[in-house]
Amino acid sequence: MSTERPRRAVVTGIGVIAPNGLRADAYWKSVREGLGVLDRITREGCGDLPLKVAGEVRGFDASDLIEDKFLVQTDRFSHYAMAAAQLALDDAGLARENPEEPFEIGVVTAAGSGGGEFGQRELQKLWGQGSKFVGPYQSIAWFYAASTGQISIRSGLKGPCGVVASDEAGGLDALAHAARGVRRGTGAVLVGAAEAPLAPYSMVCQLGYPELSTVEDPDRAYRPFTAGACGFVPAEGGAMLVVEDESRARDRGAAVRAVVAGHGATFTGASRWEESREGLARAIRVALDEAGCAPEEVDVVFADAMGVPEADRAEALAIADALGAHATRVPVTAPKTGIGRAYCGAPVLDTAAAVFAMEHGVVPPTPNVFDICHDLDLVMSRARPAELRTALVLSRGLMGSNAALVVRRGDDSAR
Amino acid sequence: MTRRVAVTGIGVVAPGGTGAKAFWDLLAAGRTATRGITLFDPVGLRSRIAAECDFDPADHGLDPDLSRHADRYIQFAVVAAGEAVRDAGLDTDAEDPWRVAVSLGSAVGGTTRLEHDYVLVSAGGQRWDVDHRAADPKLHMAFSPSTLSSVVAEQFGARGPVQTVSTGCTSGLDAVGYAFHTIAEGRADVCIAGASDSPISPITMACFDAIKATSPDNDDPEHASRPFDNNRNGFVMGEGAAVLVLEDYEHARARGAHIYCEIGGYATFGNAYHMTGLTSEGLEMSRAIDSTLDQARIDPTLIDYVNAHGSGTRQNDRHETAAVKRSLGAHAYDTPMSSIKSMVGHSLGAIGAIEVAACVLALKHQVVPPTANYETPDPECDLDYVPRTARPRKLRNVLSVGSGFGGFQSAVLLTTPGGRTR
Numbered sequence: 040m041s042t043e044r045p046r047r048a049v050v051t052g053i054g055v056i057a058p059n060g061l062r063a064d065a066y067w068k069s070v071r072e073g074l075g076v077l078d079r080i081t082r083e084g085c086g087d088l089p090l091k092v093a094g095e096v097r098g099f100d101a102s103d104l105i106e107d108k109f110l111v112q113t114d115r116f117s118h119y120a121m122a123a124a125q126l127a128l129d130d131a132g133l134a135r136e137n138p139e140e141p142f143e144i145g146v147v148t149a150a151g152s153g154g155g156e157f158g159q160r161e162l163q164k165l166w167g168q169g170s171k172f173v174g175p176y177q178s179i180a181w182f183y184a185a186s187t188g189q190i191s192i193r194s195g196l197k198g199p200c201g202v203v204a205s206d207e208a209g210g211l212d213a214l215a216h217a218a219r220g221v222r223r224g225t226g227a228v229l230v231g232a233a234e235a236p237l238a239p240y241s242m243v244c245q246l247g248y249p250e251l252s253t254v255e256d257p258d259r260a261y262r263p264f265t266a267g268a269c270g271f272v273p274a275e276g277g278a279m280l281v282v283e284d285e286s287r288a289r290d291r292g293a294a295v296r297a298v299v300a301g302h303g304a305t306f307t308g309a310s311r312w313e314e315s316r317e318g319l320a321r322a323i324r325v326a327l328d329e330a331g332c333a334p335e336e337v338d339v340v341f342a343d344a345m346g347v348p349e350a351d352r353a354e355a356l357a358i359a360d361a362l363g364a365h366a367t368r369v370p371v372t373a374p375k376t377g378i379g380r381a382y383c384g385a386p387v388l389d390t391a392a393a394v395f396a397m398e399h400g401v402v403p404p405t406p407n408v409f410d411i412c413h414d415l416d417l418v419m420s421r422a423r424p425a426e427l428r429t430a431l432v433l434s435r436g437l438m439g440s441n442a443a444l445v446v447r448r449g450d451d452s453a454r
Numbered sequence: 455m456t457r458r459v460a461v462t463g464i465g466v467v468a469p470g471g472t473g474a475k476a477f478w479d480l481l482a483a484g485r486t487a488t489r490g491i492t493l494f495d496p497v498g499l500r501s502r503i504a505a506e507c508d509f510d511p512a513d514h515g516l517d518p519d520l521s522r523h524a525d526r527y528i529q530f531a532v533v534a535a536g537e538a539v540r541d542a543g544l545d546t547d548a549e550d551p552w553r554v555a556v557s558l559g560s561a562v563g564g565t566t567r568l569e570h571d572y573v574l575v576s577a578g579g580q581r582w583d584v585d586h587r588a589a590d591p592k593l594h595m596a597f598s599p600s601t602l603s604s605v606v607a608e609q610f611g612a613r614g615p616v617q618t619v620s621t622g623c624t625s626g627l628d629a630v631g632y633a634f635h636t637i638a639e640g641r642a643d644v645c646i647a648g649a650s651d652s653p654i655s656p657i658t659m660a661c662f663d664a665i666k667a668t669s670p671d672n673d674d675p676e677h678a679s680r681p682f683d684n685n686r687n688g689f690v691m692g693e694g695a696a697v698l699v700l701e702d703y704e705h706a707r708a709r710g711a712h713i714y715c716e717i718g719g720y721a722t723f724g725n726a727y728h729m730t731g732l733t734s735e736g737l738e739m740s741r742a743i744d745s746t747l748d749q750a751r752i753d754p755t756l757i758d759y760v761n762a763h764g765s766g767t768r769q770n771d772r773h774e775t776a777a778v779k780r781s782l783g784a785h786a787y788d789t790p791m792s793s794i795k796s797m798v799g800h801s802l803g804a805i806g807a808i809e810v811a812a813c814v815l816a817l818k819h820q821v822v823p824p825t826a827n828y829e830t831p832d833p834e835c836d837l838d839y840v841p842r843t844a845r846p847r848k849l850r851n852v853l854s855v856g857s858g859f860g861g862f863q864s865a866v867l868l869t870t871p872g873g874r875t876r
Contacts, residue, residue: 083582083583084582084583084584085583086583087583087585088586089586112729141726142723142741145724146724150599150620151598151599151600152597152598153563153599158565158568158657159572159582159584161657161661162569162572162576162579162657163576163579163582164579165579165656165657165660166572166573166576166578166579166656167576167578167579167580168579169498170498170499170656170659170660170663171498173657173660173661173663173664174664175664175665177657177660177661177664178661178662178664178665178667178730178859179729179730179859179860181565181661182561182562182620182622182859183561183563183599183620184561184620184621184622184858184859184860184862185729185860187621187724187860188622188724188729188859188860188861188862189729189860191724191726191860191861192724192726192727192728192729192861194726195726196724196726197723197724197725197726197738198723198724199721199722199723199724200621200722200723200724200860200861200862201619201621201628201632201722202619202620202621203617203618203619203620204560204563204599204600204618204619204620205599205600205617205618206598206600206604209600209617209618212615212617216632219635219639239582239583239584240568240572240575240576240584241597242586243571243575243584243586243589243593244568244589244593244594244596244597245594245597246586246589246591246593246594247589247590247591247592247593247594247595248594304614304615304616304617304641305552305613305614305615305616306556306604306607306612306613306614306615306616307613308604308607308608309604309608318613321552325641436600437594437598438598438600438601438603438604439604439607439608439616440600440604440616
């Protein structure tokens, strides 16, 4: 048990279910090519709502990966999470079920919208037909903990389980929560977030967000950092990662894909974007400090990219405040403009992209963004080759959270 | 870096009365606050009883915007947090706001408000393609579970890590656990930690009806919640909030704060068995208990009281009895173990924090709260459940445990000076 240096938490597996790809490699290919998939929402019952454009997961057949007995008990958000979890386990070379040491592996998810479609269906039965028509799975499908519980049960994982029910930044908080669990002694944590906010009533609930874009042209609806910034477009899907103790991973011969090195989190109030400048800058400093990383060592920034002018300005200034002169040199990207913001899933998808970017030595572009009005080196139009050893992933939430995560290349075994 | 974590303030909104004092008075007297549901018309439901809070936001000086727009569970949390901060003597303006954190739990969050507006936009459940024009423009605040922590952080000027924890019925214990780690590992000096839920609504009552988890004893609500009793037949829904001020021990000492106790350890594991079912062995809960004892370096024989999850379902009470026996061995038979759910019901995500608050108060008063309504022993539940009457006892180390849907099993250990010997 004793180690000469503190335990390090490393990424050994990635699973993705996203609007632009139903596996991690497909997602990365789309991200690298700057493919934009924002489109009209096609889900039943959504046609008359003023929100027209989103990042929908298409072509996903949950029954390809998940047994019927789980499908009937769960909402779409858990289907995405369970599928991504299985892909992450496969990628990490871990057993899909019943590992030899079940207490060694935990499950942590972030959730910002819960099982809305399932919940709406049961609400309709209750109010349309009567309480006796509410089914037995409502109590376990709608709540935020559904995905963590089902993943734990399906794969037989008995380690520390957790759920951060959060705004977007919670996706990074969940990764940090997992990494800290690993540093404290857990062998590995299956961690991430997937969301399914595109059901009619869930969409009604989102209409009040002042930051929501209701622009109907998919190419113009979500363009952060531009003069035409008009808010964000929601998305569904997400990613699950295996975050594991480094020596455990090396002992079993698993590829160490990245190190989860540092995290910082602050709060500056819902929709008070100007104040998020100080909060985000502070989160970045805390994350770099925990990672033992100088600002100059950051090779790429995955921006939050809210798409609201004052929020974009605050983010550009926060990067400058925290990274100093290096801020004008470091490439910044926001691949989520191609798929929208999948709430808690968004920064986990960004973290997955950051791992691939470091592995492939390329900064992916920011789809649909061509002409920015902030002092950033935003990578647009096409991917840019670069030697990347350290990535900084940023996220802010609509209820006021700011978070920063530092991930470093897996082969940098000593810093 | 691991720092000691002190509890310096408590605030409670519970059935039977608002405030930590009213809460403790209820527990110490062994009174039950369960009754027929008044918050809505429960006609047609199998279980029509609950432990409700008599709570009027106007009594608590909430700002008008919160009184009018915030969900009931958020109002509970703001009031409980206010009491906790006052109790801690904490001047939030004098603290470095970046070093003040918030960690609050809730199992079902804004579902009561979500259901209310759902009825409006769906013409009473008649249409799938809901009409957005009938919805409250602030409905997103009910949709986003992080509204809870966001509103509380705003009220008390916290700018450090702000988290909402939602692990079903262990949310309250886990929120306290996350706060414990946040301070122990140096990410904040002060954390406003606890949980809140107001789940007494048609959809939540109906979904527990569907799995027969709640008691159908509608004719005798005062005696319906009977944890560990052989005639128990399900839990009684509750609501409420509890908030603690957790603080770096040295930080608390430096400002001369009263320290109730310390958090000695926290752990959680999954049973990976069933979303709502429990094994009869209690292996995973036992492991959580063992881990907390290990963290505090306390021998199991030094546990003076176990605050049980004790929901009053057939399987839970058996599961938990087995878990405690597995961890405490023969000492389990000498250790009082009670369930306050017999008095304040089961407020889902909130109850874990309410139970930790009960443990802090038990340490303060050196009294074990009872299990009300306990009359008939169950041969499979053969520990000392402190029937009906509170019991004075020397208390130094107390344990609070919880089980939740999803298979989560959590434990929090509270310690007082002199309690550690190993």
